[in-house]
Amino acid sequence: MIENIANTYKRFPLTLVKGEECYLWDSDGNKYLDMVAGIAVCSLGHCHPKITKVIKEQAEKLIHVSNLYWNQPQIELAEILTKNSFADKVFFCNSGAEAVEAAIKLARKYGHETKGENCHEIIALEGSFHGRTMGALSATGQQVYRKGFEPLLPGFIHVPINDINSLKLAVNNNTVAIMLEPIQGEGGVRPLSSEYLLEIRKIADEKGIVLIFDEVQVGLGRTGTLFAYEQTPVVPDILCLSKALGNGLPIGAMLATDNIMKHFTPGSHASTFGGNPLCCAVSKAALEIINNPEFLFEIQKKGHLITAKLQEMAKNFDMIKEIRGKGLIVGVEFNAPQPKLTDYFIKNGILTIVSHEKILRLLPPLIIKNDEINYFLTVFNNYLKFECQH
């Protein structure tokens, strides 16, 4: 433990000093295949030459100006995001939690101005993760993160996932929004069913409720389409993005239709750094690579490869309960906690993360190659064999 850094993370005893493509090196010179990608951030891998080039070029031109003025990279990035989505307008910020905060504020402003001040309740889902700031934490449906920080923001109701009757019971005249991750990421790679989403969209339309998708983790190519909602039968009204948006530079975005975003007027919301030229130029470069049908199709193929092979393994090893996911977000749920799993992978030169002690969450860079996937699978198979024998 480093004495002068707040103890907010349980860290692995590794100091990482260098990265290239899907690999990281520690200060002792050990090389690791990165199956975490900075938790779904470095989708183009580490130090992608195009990203590095844009960082250098933009840093020599203009790094920051206030949002009191326009800047060209922000204008161009907003154009890419709106042209390729349902949204008409973008609010830029710096992180996932900030994108969620912006969505909460926008939904409430919309509710107040269209239906009155009592219309402020937001229905979110159990098991969800929306971030650590007080608003985002209030939306997060996991007691483990909320405990110790109460009182949280009033007006949030949590209902079990994929249970439409519970959601219907929670809806009332004060409901302004329903917020969800189309696939719960941190909660353990749990997809929402198409039928459930269709019903939610129907209720939202009937009652004039805003549907907010938090795609901070699963957006921007991770599932094999630019946005995860494209593989669902519904379209949201507000979309939260971050993580892969800057491929490592801090940027977040909250997208919405005009009808809703028009309730943000000068002074409603702001961010000093949000949408600065450096992050936006990099984000634009990252999106130009990701938003390519061939690149996205490769993600789908690699997702099928890894999921199919994991399903095969699950047949041979009873300790695996279920394989879930889409594209290159894959969860392997075990029947029992696996305290030795991440260390086993580290000893074999692979970085992984485990959620809730028994869900291996795979989030490799989207540029991962088949031989790298196969190396991961071989090591994982060895771990399963070893655990079965001991």
Ligand SMILES: Cc1ncc(COP(=O)(O)O)c(C=O)c1O
């Ligand atoms: C779905 C989702 N929303 C929001 C967040 C919060 O993002 P950040 O850590 O950038 O604030 C996360 C982070 O993991 C996330 O997975």
